[in-house]
Amino acid sequence: MEEEDFYFPDTDLDLSFTSTVTDRTFASSSGRSSLTLSFNDRLSTSSAITTSSTSTVNHRRQDPHWSAIKSAKLLSSDGTIHLRHLKLIRHLGTGNLGRVFLCNLRGDSSARFALKVIDRNNLTTAKKLSQVETEAEILSLLDHPFLPTLYARIDESHYTCLLIDYAPNGDLHSLIRKQPGNRLPIQPVRFFAAEVLVALEYLHAMGIVYRDLKPENVLLREDGHVMLSDFDLCFKSDVVPTFKSRRYRRTCSSSPSLRRRKSGCFSGEKKYEREEIVAEFTAEPVSAFSRSCVGTHEYLAPELISVNGHGSGVDWWAFGIFLYELLYGTTPFKGGSKEQTLRNIASSDKTVNFHVDDSDSEEARDLIEKLLVKDPRKRLGCARGAQDIKRHAFFDGIKWPLIRHYKPPEEVRGLVVKKSTRAHGGHVIAVSPRLKKWVLWRALCNLLRGKSSYGGSKNQSNSNYYHYIGKSYASRKRV
Numbered sequence: 001m002e003e004e005d006f007y008f009p010d011t012d013l014d015l016s017f018t019s020t021v022t023d024r025t026f027a028s029s030s031g032r033s034s035l036t037l038s039f040n041d042r043l044s045t046s047s048a049i050t051t052s053s054t055s056t057v058n059h060r061r062q063d064p065h066w067s068a069i070k071s072a073k074l075l076s077s078d079g080t081i082h083l084r085h086l087k088l089i090r091h092l093g094t095g096n097l098g099r100v101f102l103c104n105l106r107g108d109s110s111a112r113f114a115l116k117v118i119d120r121n122n123l124t125t126a127k128k129l130s131q132v133e134t135e136a137e138i139l140s141l142l143d144h145p146f147l148p149t150l151y152a153r154i155d156e157s158h159y160t161c162l163l164i165d166y167a168p169n170g171d172l173h174s175l176i177r178k179q180p181g182n183r184l185p186i187q188p189v190r191f192f193a194a195e196v197l198v199a200l201e202y203l204h205a206m207g208i209v210y211r212d213l214k215p216e217n218v219l220l221r222e223d224g225h226v227m228l229s230d231f232d233l234c235f236k237s238d239v240v241p242t243f244k245s246r247r248y249r250r251t252c253s254s255s256p257s258l259r260r261r262k263s264g265c266f267s268g269e270k271k272y273e274r275e276e277i278v279a280e281f282t283a284e285p286v287s288a289f290s291r292s293c294v295g296t297h298e299y300l301a302p303e304l305i306s307v308n309g310h311g312s313g314v315d316w317w318a319f320g321i322f323l324y325e326l327l328y329g330t331t332p333f334k335g336g337s338k339e340q341t342l343r344n345i346a347s348s349d350k351t352v353n354f355h356v357d358d359s360d361s362e363e364a365r366d367l368i369e370k371l372l373v374k375d376p377r378k379r380l381g382c383a384r385g386a387q388d389i390k391r392h393a394f395f396d397g398i399k400w401p402l403i404r405h406y407k408p409p410e411e412v413r414g415l416v417v418k419k420s421t422r423a424h425g426g427h428v429i430a431v432s433p434r435l436k437k438w439v440l441w442r443a444l445c446n447l448l449r450g451k452s453s454y455g456g457s458k459n460q461s462n463s464n465y466y467h468y469i470g471k472s473y474a475s476r477k478r479v
């Protein structure tokens with residue numbers, strides 16, 4: 001069936017898009033918040049800046065998203081993506097800075113994207129404006145399977161829009177709420193925690209301190225793997241990767257040659273402890289330092305609350321809270337009010353309590369205790385970063401370099417895992433050159449068809465006046 005060339009919402013959704021020029025109005029009703037995307041030609045030509053992701057080395061540059069983007073750019077008069085090239089499908093959610101829409105490129109529905117639309121006129125403070133820039137800057141640096149790719153930044157009129165990966169499986173917070181007792185079984189916790197750990201490790205290696213880890217910000221891709229989102233609270237510092245030597249004691253049995261020599265007088269195998277020194281690669285921003293108190297109350301590290309300055313250790317603290325929440329459905333220092341929660345976190349008397357003592361999660365509990373150490377100097381991860389956490393018994397048996405190939409926990413209620421058409425890591429499933437050409441040709445034809453029906457006219461860019469009414473958004477508010 002030919003795809004109609006206009007915006008349309010899912011019919012069972014409480015939203016509407018209205019075009020004042022074409023007078024197309026779609027199902028509208030009792031939404032509680034609204035957004036108007038209005039453009040006019042003069043503004044959009046004079047101030048339109050479209051920057052592609054700077055990530056030219058993106059490990060997924062051969063996937064259908066990049067192919068779609070490439071085709072669209074080829075057909076665009078100035079070689080860049082504009083809002084008029086995008087077709088909004090539905091509203092996905094509203095955050096602190098703006099709204100997020102599901103969209104695809106007009107005339108090419110093969111690749112879906114999320115579009116974060118920030119209306120700069122609604123950003124009342126310089127702080128918010130700088131958060132937008134932080135988010136855009138950080139996104140442009142990322143190239144990792146568990147982090148979103150920025151396909152394009154579009155600055156048009158008073159909007160800044162970020163075109164990123166769409167994660168259709170919702171977020172971990174909603175997933176936990178679908179489980180019996182709001183708790184995930186230990187194996188899925190291991191899976192999600194390991195992927196988040198690897199994503200944090202990558203961010204830290206780039207000198208980025210995330211500062212907003214919570215299940216709401218861990219989105220789930222179509223294939224069930226994680227994708228961290230929301231980078232407006234990050235801060236970036238320099239990181240100096242180093243080799244550090246580390247001593248550790250290993251229990252070994254005596255060597256075969258030694259055993260042979262001693263076999264005359266010794267029958268039993270002797271165990272002995274050996275101290276080994278290994279060189280480890282560390283890329284943790286250990287000198288990162290910030291004084292701003294940002295984040296979500298229940299996830300704030302004590303040093304963030306005391307405002308004496310903090311570094312990347314705040315992410316390892318949050319990782320401990322995150323593990324606790326996945327396992328127990330609540331956070332460990334939560335009080336009756338936000339103030340009480342902050343007091344519980346800051347007070348040295350309040351330590352982490354486990355209400356459930358099942359043997360299954362013994363190692364997870366030990367890891368959580370080591371992460372939720374109030375003094376960041378003694379906290380696991382703060383000296384050498386993720387390396388130390390990966391080595392904890394909770395993650396025993398995980399082959400870290402292969403983690404992106406692990407099968408997501410399909411048994412988790414509410415997680416619909418679609419088999420990926422591409423393997424992670426840039427290895428696209430074998431596609432013959434002929435098929436590739438055909439796909440590209442189809443995409444070009446679709447785009448041309450789309451262009452002729454909407455893109456050719458001069459008043460195209462001022463003909464978009466989309467009034468949107470969507471649902472309001474409730475979350476654990478940040479500080």
Ligand SMILES: Nc1ncnc2c1ncn2[C@@H]1O[C@H](COP(=O)(O)OP(=O)(O)OP(=O)(O)O)[C@@H](O)[C@H]1O
Pocket residue numbers: 092093094095096097098099100114116148164165166167168171216217219229230232475478
């Ligand atoms: N890439 C995406 N794929 C699918 N849904 C997304 C995507 N990005 C965001 N969303 C949805 O849109 C909502 C708003 O996201 P956004 O990143 O703007 O802010 P947030 O994380 O919810 O809130 P805040 O920035 O205030 O902490 C999210 O809650 C999520 O449900």
